[in-house]
Amino acid sequence: xxxxxxxxxxxxxxxxxxxxxxxxxxxxxxxxxxxxxxxxxxxxxxxxxxxxxxxxxxxxxxxxxxxxxxxxxxxxxxxxxxxxxxxxxxxxxxxxxxxxxxxxxxxxxxxxxxxxxxxxxxxxxxxxxxxxxxxxxxxxxxxxxxxxxxxxxxxxxxxxxxxxxxxxxxxxxxx
Numbered sequence: 001x002x003x004x005x006x007x008x009x010x011x012x013x014x015x016x017x018x019x020x021x022x023x024x025x026x027x028x029x030x031x032x033x034x035x036x037x038x039x040x041x042x043x044x045x046x047x048x049x050x051x052x053x054x055x056x057x058x059x060x061x062x063x064x065x066x067x068x069x070x071x072x073x074x075x076x077x078x079x080x081x082x083x084x085x086x087x088x089x090x091x092x093x094x095x096x097x098x099x100x101x102x103x104x105x106x107x108x109x110x111x112x113x114x115x116x117x118x119x120x121x122x123x124x125x126x127x128x129x130x131x132x133x134x135x136x137x138x139x140x141x142x143x144x145x146x147x148x149x150x151x152x153x154x155x156x157x158x159x160x161x162x163x164x165x166x167x168x169x170x171x172x173x174x175x
Contacts, residue, residue, distance in 0.1 A: 026109060028102035038101050040156050041112055041149060045096045052094045052118070055086040063158055065150050070160030085139060089120030093136070099144070108151045109159070115143040 031038050044063055051059030060082050061075060068075045085092070096116040103110045118140040150159040 026104040026106060028104055028109075028111065031101050031103050033098060033101060037103055037107075037110060037156070041101055041110060042098065044149075044156050044158070045098075049094045049096070052092045055090070055092065057082055057086065065152055065157035065159045067150070068158060068160045069162050069164055070148075071163055072165045073160070085118075085120070088123055089137070089139060090123050091136070092118070092120040092139075094118045110149040110151075110156065112147045112149070113144055114147065115141075115145070117141045 033039070033042055048060065048063055050056075051063070057079065061079055064075045064078060066075070068078065094116065096114045098112055098114045100113040101110065102112075117138065119136040119138050121136055148159045148161055149156045151157075
């Protein structure tokens with residue numbers, strides 16, 4: 001197999017796995033959380049935390065891009081996931097610890113690295129399914145995870161990784 005064939009095969013494999021391996025890939029730059037875009041992205045998560053605490057499905061779903069796609073899951077899948085969470089838990093709390101925010105060279109994409117926790121109380125009074133019912137249960141947690149965003153109509157929205165198949169990673173409801 002010649003060098004050109006090896007490069008062509010490697011590129012085909014990379015593209016089949018969703019790796020953005022072309023020269024036109026967007027460059028990202030760190031921005032301070034105090035910048036207008038940094039504040040707007042932080043505010044998106046303040047809204048997400050409030051909507052989760054209020055069990056506001058419309059509020060949560062409004063934060064997703066109309067083109068959201070993450071590891072094969074679209075917005076409708078996220079609606080189903082959140083509906084199940086709201087059915088199974090109350091007193092839901094969500095917290096994000098933002099480590100880094102980056103914006104793309106064109107200003108329309110961003111990504112954020114963070115850690116966080118989603119917890120709640122079992123709605124059925126601790127029937128032994130998940131715990132005693134007396135303590136909050138960790139629904140989801142993440143460390144050094146990346147959220148992807150896109151600007152739509154001047155507002156940042158959760159965009160997902162734009163891969164239309166399961167990539168074998170843990171699925172988190174806000175990614």
